[in-house]
Amino acid sequence: MALLELSGLTKRFGTFTALDDISLAIERGEVHCLLGENGAGKSTLCNLVFGVHQPDSGTMMLGAHSFQPRGPVEALQRGVVMVHQHFSLVPNMSVAENLMLGRANAVLKPQGIIVRMEQLAAEYGLEIDASALIEHLSVGERQRVEIIKCLLGDPQLLVLDEPTAVLQPDEIDALLAICRQLALSGKSVILVTHKLGEISRVADRTTVLRQGRIIETVTMAGADIRSLVRSMVGRDVQSAGSVLAAAVDAEDKVPARQNSHALSPMSPGEAVVQICQLVYRDSHGVPRLDGLSLTVGAGEIVGIAGVEGNGQTELGLILAGLAVPSEGAIVVGGTPVAGCTPKEITEAGVGIVPEDRHAVACIKELSVAENLFLGAIGKYSRFGLLDKSARRKAAEAMMREFDVRASSPDVLMGSLSGGNQQKAVLARELSLDPLVFLVASQPTRGLDVGAIEAVYNRIRAARDEGLGVLLISSELEELMAVSDRIAVIYRGKLVGELPVGSFSREAIGAMMSGHAHV
Incomplete structure (x- = not known):
């Protein structure tokens, strides 16, 4: 019997369908990777499993029992834990204090939490100072705290949403080893990652999502990574995308440069x-x-x-x-x-x-248009009045030029996928x-x-x-x-x-x- 079974899950946000009729089984003792473009629905699926969102239709089963968590607390009580893509730490609190949050027993025995943290750090190479303030830690160190926080209990299902995005190669190796150890012990891991080398190294099976639907689920033994990429984006990916595919084939070789310097000068200018x-x-x-x-x-x-x-x-x-x-x-x-x-x-x-x-x-x-012209309001102001129409037209032109995909310049920046947010930031900075x-x-x-x-x-x-x-x-x-x-x-x-x-x-x-x- 599968540990987690999803049947016909659908999730809408207003008129936007983030997930459409998702049916998927996560087996006991497997590492199951989710692959898809930004906005494909991977994080939404993880958030449904962890109880952050509620499905509009469909069912979930955890083991032989119905699983309908009304929030993360209920998911944690059932042995489902999650490391989020964006940090959930309190900046002005110490590492130890963050680890104790939400744990009633930790209030009475904080030293026990610290000892357990040190054991995990030593075992998996995730060393961190328990007394350090989160706001003084680097991005990579903060991610380590998130991972340790997730491992403090004894989860039966670990949901990892882009956990390696901020980690160095040795830290990634340690995390992938954790995933494999958990799988060998009979636990299950759902891993969301964009790094194809990680999928090749650790996944038992991979499910590809595109525009909120499952395209395929593949057993990774003998799988073609390039075929997975084509399923993910619906086309062949060149340039930097091929760099990642090359890293899968030969991680110890320098990847092909894809003629990236064909148009560059022979030597830099002044x-x-x-x-x-x-x-x-x-x-x-x-x-x-x-x-x-x-x-x-x-x-x-x-x-x-x-x-x-x-x-x-x-x-x-x-x-x-x-x-x-x-x-x-x-x-x-x-x-x-x-x-x-x-x-x-x-x-x-x-x-x-x-x-x-x-x-x-x-x-x-703020809206996409407002973000595109942060610091440049004066460019569209006259006599103290803001010409929103002119700014909107300029934003539309910039979005077309830099392929920032959104329904309009008026939507909130936070509603865009991570990739489109980054393209918008790049558009603003390269237009200075x-x-x-x-x-x-x-x-x-x-x-x-x-x-x-x-x-x-x-x-x-x-x-x-x-x-x-x-x-x-x-x-x-x-x-x-x-x-x-x-x-x-x-x-x-x-x-x-x-x-x-x-x-x-x-x-x-x-x-x-x-x-x-x-």
Whole structure:
């Protein structure tokens, strides 16, 4: 008997049908992956199973009993746990305090929670300081807390919605090992991921969703990953999407570059950004950036590689004007910008695609049009009055140009899929005038292969038009496929660089571990 059986599940939000007649069985002791484009219904399906949403029709069975959780608490009581795509942690509370939330016994025995947390951390390599405040943790560290929180109990079904989007390769390996261990113990795992290599490595079966319907369910032994991608998007995917498929076939090889440099100059132009001896110390005085110097030329994509927590996040925040360096200089097109406000940095010609689009890049409660022209209201104002019609027409044109898919510019930004939100952010930043430099931090995090293709095609096109690009990403295959040069950061220092044509996973991996490239 299957552990979880879904029969005819349908979920609508207003007139929009997010899931349409979904029937699916999750077997005991299997890892079952859900694959689909952003907006295909994967997260909605997970939220139905976890009780966040209620189906409009259809039934669920957990074991031999009806399963109709009226909320996450009931799902937890039945042994169903979920790691959400977006964090559910309280920023101004410690790790231990977050783990105790919702656990009545933890109020009486908080030390027991901490001991269990430390056991899980040691067992699965998810080390974290129990006393640290969530707001002081990196994105990757916060994800570790979410995973530990999920593992504290003894779940029979683990639902993971994009859990590896913010993890490094060794952390991903640990999580996939957890999935396999849970399956071997008789538990079941539903895993949503866009990383095809993960599906190939861990899934027993994979179900493909497209536009809220099941296209196919495939047993992964001997499955063709490229066929799964075609089922997912309804076409062959080129460019960055093929990079991910290549990683499935040979994870130890540099993926084909898909002629990504065919239109780029043989060498970069003059420097558009100069970073000199940059130092950043955190609130405890610990140097997160320690004398980092880097130059980005016109018509060049410079990739930044490194294990998360080695200064990449701080570098992105400083370049966006969201953090002030302790020492050093940053010059953009001849204008010093170190310590400047985001507005001043934008006026200097810098476009910013930040690491956390929901927290920094957009306002989900505003419309798409309002988000596309954040900071540029004056462009559509006259005598103190806003010309909404003109702004709407401009938004429609921008949405067509950058393929931002929404019913209209007036819908809320939060109603768009993650891929379309990211394309909207990219559209806004690449439409700045003047624009000489783009900082893209984790631009494809949580996106499907189709959205990844669209984002990198735009970044490449901007590079080919003479824009300097700094690309900060934890996806090494993508960095190698897109960058003209890769610089590696270790403990806040630049420990080595490699030009296109010399990229090597082994060499980059060694530098990421602190071994200088010879």
